[in-house]
Amino acid sequence: MATIHDVALRAGVSVTTVSRVMNNRGYISETTRSKVFAAMDELGYQPNEIARSLLRKQSNILGLIVPSVSHPFFSELADRIEYYAYLKGYKVLLCNSQLDPVKERDYIEMLRRNRVDGIIMGSHTLEVDEYRNLRSPIVTFDRQIGEDIPYISSDNYEGGRLATERLISQGCRKIAHICGNLQLDLLANRRTDAFRDAVKRHGVEHLIIQTDMNVFDQARYEQLLRELLTANPEIDGIFATSDIIGAFAIKECEFAGKRVPEDVKIIGYDDVNAARWFTPELTTIRQPIDEFGRMAVEVLSKQVEGEPVEIATSLPVELIVRGTA
Structure with missing residues (x-):
């Protein structure tokens, strides 16, 4: 096997x-x-x-932990993070936690052993202290886990307000909001806060349906929405906390013999690429996924270089009107 000395000799x-x-x-x-x-x-x-990283005390590798790369939002986010990381000279190790705290802990230990320069956290099943004790640069998505740990989110409250006000302005009088499990301490819960405030302000009848702790169990969405529409046939508006739930809502409305948007209006969240694949196309709240990826890499690379960073980064959202509302 050739060594660096052989290379030097050959190159003169x-x-x-x-x-x-x-x-x-x-x-x-x-x-x-x-x-x-x-x-x-x-x-x-x-x-x-490995030897080069020990010499430089820098591996040029970033760790990314997400709940499930099969979920369109996290697959698109991972794509953007890898893109911007590569532009800055980093490679990315991708880890799927599947919302399993044991698996998430194992991945964190693996990343630590491999001397990654920093970790981007999109999965949050562990206790806050375990993140604080990482002793590595870290940036989180949609969860504030400490006064000195940077996090990135979008304006979740404004997103919830825009979605709910749109449904109300379109004449909806009984709206169901399908959200993640509110026991999880996530900034995304602010969407539900905004929903509650808007329906109360307008005096609109409403329901809030939480998914299980595993919010990425897509098979559960179909069952949940079918039960919702069967038990509440008068529902005329649905605000889903993700485009995937919104897609299942379109499907289940068709199964129940309800027309979208004539009988039921639907708004999703995220504006993943697939939001335009449905018929009708999904009205949704656009999160700036590309900017999320760029900012995550920028905040982490600044920490690696010892530069100051903003602890809180909140990006604007936008209502994208299509065919479902």
Whole structure:
């Protein structure tokens, strides 16, 4: 197996010069750089990334923990995080927690052992103290877990207000809100706060239906919505806390013989790409997923470099009117 000394000998340079080329440090002429890379190719030399990270005290690897990459919001978010991380010279290790605290803890330990430069947390099943004790740069999504730990969210209250006011303005008089389990301490619960305030302000009859603790159990959505529409045939508006729930609402309205939007108006949340695949297309609240990814990488990279960062980053949302409301 070729070593760095073999590369130096083949390129006709010192070991120090080869090291500087690999780590992109100091001035190296393009001629010398080309010689070193050519020698590496000829010898099939692969740098020892672990040794290099120990030397630099930086791995250029970020950890990303999400509940489920199969969920459209988190798959699109992971895509944007990987994109912006790569632009800054980072690779990303993706971990699915499946909302299992044991699995989430195992992944955190794995990321720590692999000396990742920082962790982006989109899953929150562990106790707050376990995050605080990471001793690594960290940024979280939609959960505030400490005064000194940065977090990124969108304006959840405004999103809930926009959705509810839209349904009311379209004539809905009995609205069902399908949300995540409110026992989870998430900033997304502010959507439900806004819903309550709006229906109370307008005197509109309403229901709030919470999903199970595993809010990503999509099979449960179908059953939940079918039971809701059977028990409450007078419902004429649904505010779903995700586009996936909104999609199931369209399907179950059709099953119940209800027309969308004539009989039941539906608004989702997130504006994932799939929101435009349904018939009718889903009216929804757009979260800035691309900006989420960019900001997550920026906040984390600043921490890695020892630069100051804002603890709270809240991004604006937008009502996207399509065919369901």
